[in-house]
Amino acid sequence: MKKILFFGILLMGLQSVAQKSTLSEAYNNYFENTREIPFLHLNKTSFFKGEEIWFKAYLLEQNSQKLHKTSSNLYISLYDKEGVLQQQQLVALKNGMGSGSIAVDSTLQKATYFIKASTNWMRNFEEDHSYLQEINIINNMQAQKTATKLGQKQFYEFKIFPEGGHLLANNFNNIGILVKDQNNKGLKIAKGLIKDEKGVVIKEFSTNNFGLGNAVLFMRSGKKYLFEVQLESGIVLTQENPIIQERGIGIRVVNSNSNRLTVTVKTNKNSLPLLKGKSYTLLIHNTRQFQQQEFTFNGKDLQYALLVEKEKMHPGIHIVTVFNEKNTPVMERLVYVHKESQKSKALELSLNQHPKDSLALQIQNPLNERLFLSASILPKGHKGNRPKQDIFSSFVLSPYVKGAIQNSEYYFKNTNPKKLRDLDLLLLTQGWSKYNWDHIFNSPPSTVFAFENGIDITGKFNQQLPNNSKVLVFSDDGSLLRELPVTDNQIKFPKSFITKNAKMTFALKKKQGYKAITPILQFSDCFLAESQVKLPEESPTVTLNYKLNNLEKVFKKHELLDEVTISKKRTTNNNPGYHNAGGMLKYQKVDRLIVGSGETVLGFVMFKGFQVIDNEGQLQLKPRGMMHNRMSLTPKNPKNADPETTSPDIATDGQDGLFTPVRVFLDDVEISHDIRIIESMYLDEADEIFFGPVLDMRSRAHVYIYSKTPEQLAKKRNYRDRSVVAKSGFAKVKQYYSPEFKSYLSNEFQHFGAVHWEPEVHLSKNQKISYSFDPKLQEHFEIHLQGISESGILISKKVVLTLP
Known part of the structure; x- marks a missing residue:
């Protein structure tokens, strides 16, 4: 047995590296700015004309591996199969999440489109981390075709991948194997053989269900080897080995030990004189942490093993790169570090029968922390939902892997040694990572494209207005309610979240009321200039593998969604939130108040017995002690509450001493998690306010605020409506609905329809909730x-x- 030299390896963070080598400096510079990684959960991937593509957006901040709470502008684009932009919308994110939809109307005439999610900030980086998913329009799909004239073998792909990138003569080489069909789907083979030049079988191998396998083979100098696979259909595919290098190094990574990663760098006798005295570097990195170790070839030993303790590594994908004495990368390998702490307890789901033939989906959060989910409910056996990515592949694998990933969810559900072995085979066949070392050394990112947060609006006036005068701005969608100062005859509204096509009204504040005024508006960019993009290689013509009925008569009343308007009008003193609160709420008609100058809705609510708290940077309400006394609520004793801010009758969640927040609703939309929106809302902009105790397991009190309509504001301030339409802005979020099918027992619905979509399944720690x-x-x-x-x-x- 040959002697192996073992080395330990030290942990280094990106921001705390003491070394000043070219390698570490280049790495730090390249990954100094964090990347954004989007993911869209679609309710399905095949649609009828007349439906909508419903989606929930998640945006990950790569350095923290958490939701990106400070980014708000996400561009959702739709491209045809030639990569030509068809439409684009700007989706507002809050705390790294947002939702929306795209109408499938008569403008979509092709069978295949691609939906893409990206941000402006992502354009600063060479690597493309955008989300991309193929979708199909069923009405435009062709009937099943017969096979093309291509030979059967041309439908399959058989590749071999030497570990690290190349083969080394007179050494053991670990070789990855990949077999796929014409649909890019891996195949489990019937038999795999490796033959020498005389046709003698010297090794057998197999593949898993995803067409992945490996073989360790001693390969001799000057020899050729033939790799042969036999498919279960009887078809035989062959592949010759790549060039075997006479001199150089090889690599072998062993990841089966749960405590440590072993990286072995190997060479052969012919290479010893050339390598003697040369120092090579091993770098194990994941864009936010790296571990670096130099070792020197002594002219005697053929193997150098470096041990890395996994407890010092982040969970997830790591890149193992070997550099020669000139800091040139010569070998690379992707590995996955699994830790038991990554596992979450299983979500508990159940169905319960409700009155009036409805069902309730119950979801139990098993985690001791908040959980943010989206749920698509489809008929069992659905054929129209084939996402290329799930949240694991988007956030864990895609940032590092260049190739397509089949069934990525398999590797991360109920992870066990077999699945980790299969994942290692996947990474073995991926070659070099997505990060190009030429770019890392020579082209660090520059911030050419701005980080966007909201939309900046500037209003210029034709008539001269005095400086420091005030202009009131409000919109019919409630996204703008503010009083702005006039400076240099213009007003500025930075980081607004105005909805596209919303009506904006402006009024100049005067001693005797308000005067209508109309500015010329300018908006910051609300469009991502990507009119043409490179899409994945085109797959075979999209077909249906069975015959559907007349697609023109799928719905009872076929209407294109861009011609349908859904509106909901609130009736005074008949507010749905008020009647569903389950308690005795107090009521205040704001017109009966004597409104002081500049008084805000939040100030009024605080006056009525509520207190503002800062919960991890988000403003929330809690009842004051006096409020609890008036409510006659049952007190609980917090264990770790602040004695200076806690009365003995303040209710808590009973677990960690945190105050149970008051649930706050603005126009029936819950804003409890952060009430900043009513911090700048003036009291005379509100119509009604309800507040008081409720029968609610999640809260001790509710507050319902209903704002005045534009008509009410115009009447109160005695000026005519001079609305300006916002030609730019964020896409309006619609409430989920779907067209009514002629039959819910038909193939059309059961194979391609949708039962329900819930984009906002947000659960507190250990909470159980029903939809x-x-x-x-x-x-x-x-x-x-x-x-x-x-x-x-x-x-x-x-x-x-199944139905209970």
């Missing part, structure tokens, strides 16, 4: 869940449930 939906005559359901916890634990789950 009701119409089962649409189905008895069996597929529940597709995607999401992430506040600490970065990823959730990807498919559950089949």
Whole structure:
């Protein structure tokens, strides 16, 4: 047995590296600015004309591996299969999440489109981390075709991948194997053989269900080897080995030990004189942490093993790169570090029957932290949902891997040694990572494209206005309610979240009321200039593998969604939130108040017995002690509450001493997690306010605020409506709905329809919550869940449930 030299390896963080070598400096410079990684959870991937593509957006901050709370502008683009932009919308993110939809209307005439999610900031980086998913329009799909004239063998792909990138003569080489069909799907082979030049079988191998395998083979100088696979259909595919290098180094990574990673750098006798005295560097890195070790070839030993303790490594993908004495990368390998702490307890899902033939999906959060999910409910056996990525592949694998990943969710659900072995085979066949070392050394990113947060609006006036005069701005969608100073005859509204096509009204504040005024508006960019993009290589013509009925008569009343308007009008003193609160709420009609100058809604609420608290940077309400006394609520004693701010009758969650927040609603939209929106809302902009105790397991009190309509504001301030339409802005979020099918028992619905979509499944720690939906005559359901916890634990789950 040959002697092996073992080395330890030290941990170094990107921001605390003491070395000043070219390698560490280049690495730090290249990854100094964090990357953004988007993921879209689509309710499905095949659609009828008349439906909408519903999606929930998640944006990860790569350095922290958590939701990116400071980024707000996400561009959702739709491209045809030639990569030509068809439409684009700007989606507002809050705390790294947002939702929206795209109408499938008569403008979409092709069978295949691609939906892409990206940010302006992402354009600063060479690596493309954008989300991309193929979608199909069923009405435009062709009937099943017969096979093309290509030979059967041309439908398959058989490749071999030497570990590290090349083969070394007179040495053991670990060789990855990949077999795929014409649909880019891996195949389990019937038999795999390696033959020498005389046709003698010297090694056998196999592949798993994804077409992945490996073989360790001693390869001699000047010899040729033939790799042969026999498919279960009987077809035989062959491949010759790549060039075997006579001199150089090889690499072998062993990742089966749960405590340490072993990296062995190997050479052969012919290389010893050339390598003697040369210092090579091993770098193990993941864009936010790296471990570096130099070693010198002594002219005697053929193997150098470096041991890395996994407890000092972040969980997830790491890149192992070997550099020669000139700091040139010569070999690379991707590995995955698994830690038991990554596992989350299983989500608990169940169905309960509700009155009036509705069902309730109950979801139990098993984590001791908040969880953010989205849920698509489809008929069992659905054929129209084939996402290329889930949240794991988008956030864990895609940032590092260049190739397509099949069934990525398999590796991360109920992870066991076999699945980790299969994942290692996947990474073995991926070659070099997505990060190009030429770019790292020579082209560090520069911030050419700005980090966007909201939309900046500037209003210029034709008539001269005195400086420091005030202009009131409000919109019909409630996204703008503010009083702005006039400077140099203009007003500025930075970081607004105005909705596209919203009506904006302006009024100059005067001693005797308000005067209508109309500025000329300028908006910051709301469009990502990517009119043409490179898409994945075109797959075979999209076809249906069975015959559907007349697609023109799928719906009872076929209407294109861009011609449908859904509106909801609130009736005074008949507010849905008020009647569903389950308590005795107090009521205040704001017009009956004597409104002081500049008094805000938040100030009024605080006057009525509530207190503002700062919970990890987000403003929330809690009842004051006096409020609890008036409410006659049952007190609980917090264990770790601040004695200076806690009365003995303040309710808490009973676990960690945190105050139970008051649930706050603005126009029936809950804003409890952060009430900054009413911090700048003047009291005379509100119409009604309800507040008081409720029968709610999540809270001790509710506050309902209803704002005045534009018509009410115009009437109160005695000026005519001179609205300006916001031609730029964020896409309006719609409430989920779907067209009514002629039959919910038809193939059209059961194979391509959708039962329900819930984009905002947000659960507090250990919380159980229910969502009701119409089962649409189905008895069996597929529940597709995607999401992430506040600490970065990823959730990807498919559950089949049956009517109780």
